[in-house]
Amino acid sequence: MTRVSQPHAELEALLDRIPVLQGHPRTVVELPGGLTNQNLHVTTPVGDHVVRRFRGDAALLGIDRDAEHLNTLAAAAAGVGAPVVDYRPDLGVLVIAYLDGMTFDNASFAVPGNVPRVAEACRRLHAGPRFHGDFDMVRRRTAYRRTVAERGYALFAGYDDHEAAWQRVAAALAVDAPTSVPCNNDLLAGNIVDDGSRLWLIDYEYSGNNDPAFELGNTATECELDDDQVAELTACYFGRETRRDLARVRLQALASQYGWSLWGAIQASASDLDFDFLAWGQERFDKAAATFRSPDLERLLEEVTSGG
Template identity: 55%
Template sequence: MPFSFGSVELAELDALLEQFPVLAGRPRELEDLAGGLTNRNVKVTTQSGVYVARCCDTSSSLLGIDRDNEYANSRAAEAAGVGAPVIDYRPDLGILLIGFVPGRTLCDDDFARPGVIAKVANACRALHAGPRFRDDFDMFTLQPSYLKVISDNGFRIPDDYHDYAERFAAIREALADDHTTVPCNNDLLAANFVEDGDHVWLIDYEYSGNNDPCFELGNVWRECNLSLEQFSELVTAYHGRASRRTFARARLQGTVSQYGWTLWGCIQNGASALEFDFWEWAMERYERAVEEFRGPDFTRLLDDARAPD
């Protein structure tokens, strides 16, 4: 029977974990970790090792999360040197068991510390140079599928959401000349970076897939609340040089991410049983997208994205 995150006491979860060979018969301590809006993360400490059990409810698919894809891509990220070790996977239980990576979980303010942006860029570049992921991820495809879920279920969205459909399409057209895709996490909020000295781990591969690397960078900009100056530093560090074209493409993809993730929040607002303000979460992203859609730089960014590098 699939695990329903949040509805099981730690003692009950401990009994499920006994089915994992690496944990069977070993004394262990369980501790809930913060975060996780679509799963529950539990730290498992034994004398021989420390692990994280990523527990999910497999009964709902409104958000389009593919747990088999998450498992396959977590293994690829491990091979790339930036993902946590993958220990075991039990889809029948809804549990992915990974190694606990040491270090400091980042927050938005950490990006102002010297050297952090460079380390983040290096980690993204290492992931992108690693083994291809199992499936692709494209917000231009996911966004209309989210809209259908919302329409089919009568969920609430911002009243003027569709007013920006033409600008969303204009970005898609401006980016259409480059079909480069690499293995991307696609959900790198600050809490999904773990700083371990000069190394940065990237965690949580629920939305991972082969994608335009500019989406990864643009999503980091918005999800980590970077200033435009910090964002420029990130793009330059990632590419090793400054480029108006790559900066424009990453900035436009940042807007694409926010317009799409708005719908993710709207679906959660209508369907999730969690005590969390998903509507506020969605509106934060929507306001960022609208700011760019209506901003004075929008047309120039489209032109820069189409220009030769």
């Protein structure tokens, strides 16, 4: 993380407009990550907060900042999200309480007991108040693909070659789809915080009511879980081990890869951040393409639609 001991004038003026931070000496540390936010850990004599400064084209990326605020409140009410301190859309800022704990990385999932803890944290979130708005990667991928086409953004070679297979995946996921639940939809390892006794889930930019299997599948692929870990996460979440549940999680992981890869393509053309979004998207597309070409796809489609 980067310490910002003497914030520049613009940032100083911004923080002075946030009531909880006004009139206090401050230490500001920029937290890592945050491709569509700048996250600042601000310490004052009266408390620790995280100031999330919005950046990027929210409409282009399908982000609803008002929904993010409401859903962060709901996650806090569920006992799994950080409390909301202030929301200032006029300033492009959401202020939440700082959670004192260890932020997960991908290796954290290999620590014995952590996979069940992640499953339990997801269940707490999913059992909480319903979110504002829905999230469906099938519809979102269509919107992202349309944006790429309309704006002439560069796309990964061979992306559209898998359209027919993708339609079969979308159709299979629609069969006996479960009731949607409030989902984070972006549970990277860095959005999981361990305070030593329980896990907290943060960052609700892409939150919405969704198939719980997408939450698990997205986490599985973004956190590079191996086959045994994916099976454990699925069984711990559902309280049982069935081929159908596991196949649904794996197909939703595929949906995550194929859909979010387009997010990378859009950001590669639209963002001015010094980050290789094209490589980020290519990595996810390559994962998706491997599954589309795999003989396992037919088995997954059959298990999702026929049960077992």
